Amino acid sequence: MNAIQTDGLTKFYGRSRGIIELDLEVHEGEFYGFIGPNGAGKSTTIRILMGLIHKTRGSARILGKDISKEKEQILSVTGYLPSEAVFYPDMRGRDLIRLSADLRRKDCRKTSSDLCERLQLDPSRRISELSFGNRKKLAVVCALQHDPQICILDEPTGGLDPLMQREFFEILKERNKKGMTVFLSSHILSEVQRFCSRAAIIREGRIIASGSVEELTRTNAKRVTVRGTFDPSGLPDVRDLQISGDMVSFLYGGDINLLLSRLSRHQIMDLSLSEPDLEEIFLHYYTEGDEKE
Numbered sequence: 001m002n003a004i005q006t007d008g009l010t011k012f013y014g015r016s017r018g019i020i021e022l023d024l025e026v027h028e029g030e031f032y033g034f035i036g037p038n039g040a041g042k043s044t045t046i047r048i049l050m051g052l053i054h055k056t057r058g059s060a061r062i063l064g065k066d067i068s069k070e071k072e073q074i075l076s077v078t079g080y081l082p083s084e085a086v087f088y089p090d091m092r093g094r095d096l097i098r099l100s101a102d103l104r105r106k107d108c109r110k111t112s113s114d115l116c117e118r119l120q121l122d123p124s125r126r127i128s129e130l131s132f133g134n135r136k137k138l139a140v141v142c143a144l145q146h147d148p149q150i151c152i153l154d155e156p157t158g159g160l161d162p163l164m165q166r167e168f169f170e171i172l173k174e175r176n177k178k179g180m181t182v183f184l185s186s187h188i189l190s191e192v193q194r195f196c197s198r199a200a201i202i203r204e205g206r207i208i209a210s211g212s213v214e215e216l217t218r219t220n221a222k223r224v225t226v227r228g229t230f231d232p233s234g235l236p237d238v239r240d241l242q243i244s245g246d247m248v249s250f251l252y253g254g255d256i257n258l259l260l261s262r263l264s265r266h267q268i269m270d271l272s273l274s275e276p277d278l279e280e281i282f283l284h285y286y287t288e289g290d291e292k293e
């Protein structure tokens with residue numbers, strides 16, 4: 001049984017595209033990243049999974065349960081962190097936390113107070129008095145206090161300062177070790193590279209690549225940085241060329257001997273060849289797509 005499985009999942013808002021023919025497979029216990037730029041369809045996918053909006057066609061299951069028919073069973077074992085949490089402003093944090101626990105008919109006092117302490121959240125304050133980051137922490141407590149089997153997080157780190165982001169990922173990692181599946185959408189690629197074992201890349205509503213983060217980042221291309229006067233434009237498979245003063249930097253996917261022989265004809269002061277990071281690979285997927293169109 002997969003933690004999340006979608007088959008041909010499609011959503012149109014009127015005539016405009018949300019997501020198209022999305023096939024996702026997230027295994028139980030995985031830490032899975034869902035990467036894509038603004039407007040790619042990440043929130044649309046997540047909102048359909050959480051039953052907040054209806055699909056146009058296709059199907060989706062969470063822990064084997066159909067999202068259209070078994071919503072209540074799904075919600076009782078799922079934690080959800082929306083990208084922008086909107087709460088009743090006059091409520092106090094602790095009342096919201098209790099309401100969220102009551103909806104799941106669970107006593108979550110011990111876990112919620114641990115979470116508040118770790119996230120340094122004062123739950124006695126009114127929601128209207130909380131900063132954006134503190135509202136996010138409140139949403140994290142509501143998403144995790146009932147020890148869900150799967151947690152679906154939409155751009156989770158927006159609004160959290162770096163220390164809190166670290167604590168938040170620590171919590172997720174601990175939960176994941178105990179078996180919780182984590183599915184998070186992000187456009188912070190280093191975050192996905194650091195924490196996720198597998199990921200899917202979504203672009204313009206379609207998944208353009210998926211697999212282990214290692215596979216996705218494995219490429220023959222190297223980031224070449226040269227100090228000196230060098231023009232790589234005659235070389236094959238050169239992308240993302242950046243020139244700044246006497247520094248030339250580009251992604252190179254061609255024959256390394258050819259590169260070395262071209263370089264040897266120039267006065268080079270410094271040279272480095274490094275593995276591209278996920279950010280660059282992502283760009284690579286995008287430019288590939290653009291070339292095909």
Ligand SMILES: Nc1ncnc2c1ncn2[C@@H]1O[C@H](COP(=O)(O)OP(=O)(O)OP(=O)(O)O)[C@@H](O)[C@H]1O
Binds near residue numbers: 019037038040041043
């Ligand atoms: N309520 C809506 N009505 C009409 N179109 C919508 C609506 N919500 C989303 N869309 C469109 O669906 C597409 C996917 O949007 P979605 O919010 O799912 O992307 P996203 O990947 O989550 O982006 P972001 O990172 O900016 O949150 C976009 O083209 C968007 O304009």
